[in-house]
Amino acid sequence: MPTNYVLKNAQLADGSVQDIQIQDEKIVAVGKSLRADETIDCTGLVALPGFVDLHTHLREPGFEQSETVLTGTQSAALGGFTAVHAMANTMPVADTAGVVEQVASLGKEAGYADVYPIGAVTVGLEGKQLAELGAMANSKAKVRVFSDDGKCVHDPVIMRRALEYVKAFDGVIAQHAQEPRLTEGAQMHEGAVSAELGLTGWPSVAEESIIARDVLLAEHVDSRIHICHLSTKGSVEIVRWAKARGIKVTAEVTPHHLLLTDDLVRSYDSVYKVNPPLRTSEDVTALREALIDGTIDIIATDHAPHPIESKDCEWNAAAFGMLGLETAASIAQEVLIQSGKSDWNRFSQVLSKNPARIAGDQEQGQEIQAGSFANIVLIDPRVKRKVVSESASKSINSPFVGLELPGKITHTIYRGYFTVRDSILAEQGRS
Numbered sequence: 001m002p003t004n005y006v007l008k009n010a011q012l013a014d015g016s017v018q019d020i021q022i023q024d025e026k027i028v029a030v031g032k033s034l035r036a037d038e039t040i041d042c043t044g045l046v047a048l049p050g051f052v053d054l055h056t057h058l059r060e061p062g063f064e065q066s067e068t069v070l071t072g073t074q075s076a077a078l079g080g081f082t083a084v085h086a087m088a089n090t091m092p093v094a095d096t097a098g099v100v101e102q103v104a105s106l107g108k109e110a111g112y113a114d115v116y117p118i119g120a121v122t123v124g125l126e127g128k129q130l131a132e133l134g135a136m137a138n139s140k141a142k143v144r145v146f147s148d149d150g151k152c153v154h155d156p157v158i159m160r161r162a163l164e165y166v167k168a169f170d171g172v173i174a175q176h177a178q179e180p181r182l183t184e185g186a187q188m189h190e191g192a193v194s195a196e197l198g199l200t201g202w203p204s205v206a207e208e209s210i211i212a213r214d215v216l217l218a219e220h221v222d223s224r225i226h227i228c229h230l231s232t233k234g235s236v237e238i239v240r241w242a243k244a245r246g247i248k249v250t251a252e253v254t255p256h257h258l259l260l261t262d263d264l265v266r267s268y269d270s271v272y273k274v275n276p277p278l279r280t281s282e283d284v285t286a287l288r289e290a291l292i293d294g295t296i297d298i299i300a301t302d303h304a305p306h307p308i309e310s311k312d313c314e315w316n317a318a319a320f321g322m323l324g325l326e327t328a329a330s331i332a333q334e335v336l337i338q339s340g341k342s343d344w345n346r347f348s349q350v351l352s353k354n355p356a357r358i359a360g361d362q363e364q365g366q367e368i369q370a371g372s373f374a375n376i377v378l379i380d381p382r383v384k385r386k387v388v389s390e391s392a393s394k395s396i397n398s399p400f401v402g403l404e405l406p407g408k409i410t411h412t413i414y415r416g417y418f419t420v421r422d423s424i425l426a427e428q429g430r431s
């Protein structure tokens, strides 16, 4: 593995074509006619800061038959990610310094990406008692993002305390906005399709009412709130209103909510079962516009692997969740670039710079310039590819299999090392 090489003639987010010289962990120069021990021809490729996923389920500890930190970060590398934030709904739950340190050290051992554990907000995700946020923040894992994802922090007093607590270390609460009483037994989006299929609906208001409450709570205690997987037009309007008012709210959208609608549920194929549910085309349009105009800050995958037996059953019994790491960039390209509505600069903001900023990741999301850590992804935007079910993930619950999507990740560079080269995963991460 050369520690001194040049990526030749790569197109940067601003459209300029440059050489990028990398030495050890860092970018040492960006310019023309750079030389080093090895040269990699990047003509036609787009070079961007490595992607950062603020919402990944790595499933370890406890659900290793679905995914492990190793397989999840391999999948991340193939998708162009150099950092992932691992959700806390593991077993045991990541609600103590011990568990978050374990997840962080598994990430280091694997060596494919920075793994930042997300700490639970409440003990056991039970919504009753605040977890030891300070102990997790002060642990070796230095947790800054806290979430009960999978469950909503529905008690407003606990939410208020959590928001107040994380201010001390500039942390953020990431809320899974789902009013529990309004979604009891819910199986899909509540609307025309659920009525027709006779499935219990998940009304948009169940998401919107929690977001409205939480932005107001965040304003009241002057803290930061992040909204996970925004999925409705109404949610977009509330976030837009809150931002205009100066409330410190950030929001994410998943690739699947940018592309797919509840019409797909007519197939009763449980690969389309997800929380929050796939919504209507009107919602998809609003989410796309919000991503482009900055109301939505980031794309986060909500990569949620499940074993075959949890999906290969009737709709009502199937687990919620879908894969996302290896297809996220293609969907971002479809929505931002192929649509002609945005550019690589915005692409890079929503998949790298903004998630790194929200989470306070110091060594991620840096500009491609001398002095930055060499976390870089190279994309061939000209390629069209049909998504196949083979992937590095241990699970196969991708709703995108069979679809033709634009773009291909050719190389992922994590702290100077290739985790993916010529679209092939390195056998070992950064050991």
Ligand SMILES: NC(=O)N[C@@H](CC(=O)O)C(=O)O
Pocket (backbone or CB within 6 Å): 057, 089, 149, 150, 151, 176, 273, 274, 275, 276, 302, 304, 305, 320, 321, 322
């Ligand atoms: N998105 C999902 O449908 N499922 C997630 C939980 C979550 O993100 O809420 C999971 O952990 O499987």
Ligand SMILES: [Zn+2]
Pocket (backbone or CB within 6 Å): 149, 150, 151, 176, 228, 229, 275, 276
């Ligand atoms: Zn969630």
Ligand SMILES: [Zn+2]
Pocket (backbone or CB within 6 Å): 055, 057, 087, 149, 150, 302, 304
């Ligand atoms: Zn999730």
